[in-house]
Amino acid sequence: MISSGLPIRLTGLLTVGLLLAGLSVHAQRRQVSADSTAPRSSARRMRQPLPENHPRAIQPGVRRPGIYFPQAPIPGRWRYSIGAVFTTTPPELTEEIRVSVPAIDFNLQRGISKHWFINSRIQTQIVQSNVGIGVRYAAPITDRLFVSAGDDMHVWFGALQIKDVFDSQAHGMQNFPNVSVGYRFTRDIQATIKGEAIIDAYYKSQVGNLSIERNAIRYNGLAVTFAVEQPLYDKKHVTLGFRAAYSSFNWQLWSLYDTFDRNLFYPQLIFGFIL
């Protein structure tokens, strides 16, 4: 897909998604309000507990399907999602052409205790892939507000063999220390803000018989992700997110051999089905 001004388009898409989510909540609220005996506004003003069937009422300790939301899965249970990530190339690299590069995105999590869980992720575009694994500690602050902190280590690799264009391959390692803050608006809608530092740990590239290697650990940039997780249909939940990465290197664009020592903007649109 080639388009111009894609960050605006991404924002637009996400806004439409959020509006749809909002409409869905609104419809749900209307349906429940008909049965509800307590008017929402006065209940909030009085800070009284919400009735159990109120759309914003939540049951403490209950886990809802989510990948980004900072709450550990039940110990011993798996949680996974499959979807796609669309990364838009910065104009400094692709100049007048703006390319949105889709990647298959698979997330897998497993609870190891009440607060600790393992997080792993695979992103692939067939000719280049990224596999990551990490551990996180998540804890509730209130019934609605949750936080987590963790560290993920990713390995990426790519190979391109195209006549007259590429005889190249590269791989590398990156580390992503991260913190997340999640807020559960209703029993079904939860939103997360995640911040990550991006640290380059290793890089090797080969063209023909020539190769270069860098193994100095260096700060590469940072990323902020906003993700909303909610039901879509038939109790199936989805993740809709936007990630803004400001970094000097992005593994998906290794084949462009970017040499800028300054952070570029890599917007990403994230969509995932939580299975």
Add this chain to the structure above:
Amino acid sequence: MTRYLLLFGLLIAALTGCRKEYDAPVPYTFSAATGAGRFSTSVRQAINGVYTVTDGSDVFGPQVVLKWTYIRNGADTSHHLSVYTSNVGYFDMEPQQQLNGLGVSGYWRRLQNTEIGLVQLTVNVRRNGVVSPFSGSLATGDTLVISGAYGNDGVLPSKKLTMTYTRPLNSRSFSILAHRAGGRTSDLLPASENSLEIIKMASRLGATGIEVDVRYTKDGIPILYHDNTLNLRLIQKNGLAGAIESYTYQQLATFVRLVNGEKIPTLEEALETVVNNTDLSFVWLDTKYVRSMTQVQSIQRTYMQRAKAAGRSLQIVIGLPSDEAVSLYRDLPEKADTPVLCELDTSIARSINANIWAPRWTLGDQSAEVDVMKAEGRSVFVWTLDEPQFIQEFIDRTRFDGILSNYPCVVAYYHYIQQ
């Protein structure tokens, strides 16, 4: 809920809208003075060389290359001293005519980011362990020591910089070609890509030749411009958009300015500048058009003849990056005295008897093909190679005759330090 969603929307809009615009304004104003002042030809030749950096090595690396270049303007000549560093940096300095000794001043820049600053240096000689101002003659055992100070941004230079002569420059012939006549707009150079101003600057950036992008205007004037369309990556905001081929040259000359304020040059103006103002020895005319090549061929011939008449060794080649461009070349009624550079595979380069074969650098060393093409009398270049470590690999471990790069200063550094 709606207000939360609105808040999210605003946060996302803020994130996408807060994109940083990078800039690296040059903090030094060059004088209009011509000549080399006290830097006679022999002094300039003595200064050219590889130097060890002591003070300042944390910023500029342990070793640098110093080289004089010049720009002609009619009968006048302006001389500049350049420094090329291992970390993608260059200095551009001019003689300080008002000093009693030998002094230069100017600015330094790292091309990968926005680091820039002022620099002031004097030329000294170390004789029997004593450092004194260089008077212009070197005795056996003398060593040149160029020292002074540098600063960051517009701050007056105060950090110590000392460079000591180590050895002469590598004299092996090698083509250091500047992409888009010097570098991309995104490299934040003081002149726009594909402009007359950057052509004049190319040799100061380390280049011995340039590559430029040739397109046609609506009324059939060949011009230098890279992209398909008028866009804010390359030009200042003016309300015009769309394919550049939709505009006449007069419209472009009147209403369009490149990002640093220059006019879009015609191909003839560009070659006129190369011949009259520079010492560049190679021009690569990249074919970005799909129409008859006859006019470009005619201009190519005219300026090669003018260069020859001026006693210049200048090669102007038409670059053929695609099958369409090769077809345009094949369609030329007469191909004698039309040097071409073929970016496609060796069989096509051979079939059109291209003077130069230029594969992409991402194909690697291609040693066997390079040897065969060179044995057939063709030169072999790679493009567009910017990764500094790979530049070093290509220079040290392959037999290519030249490298096209947005960082000619890096190519110059690794070429000239070769022993």
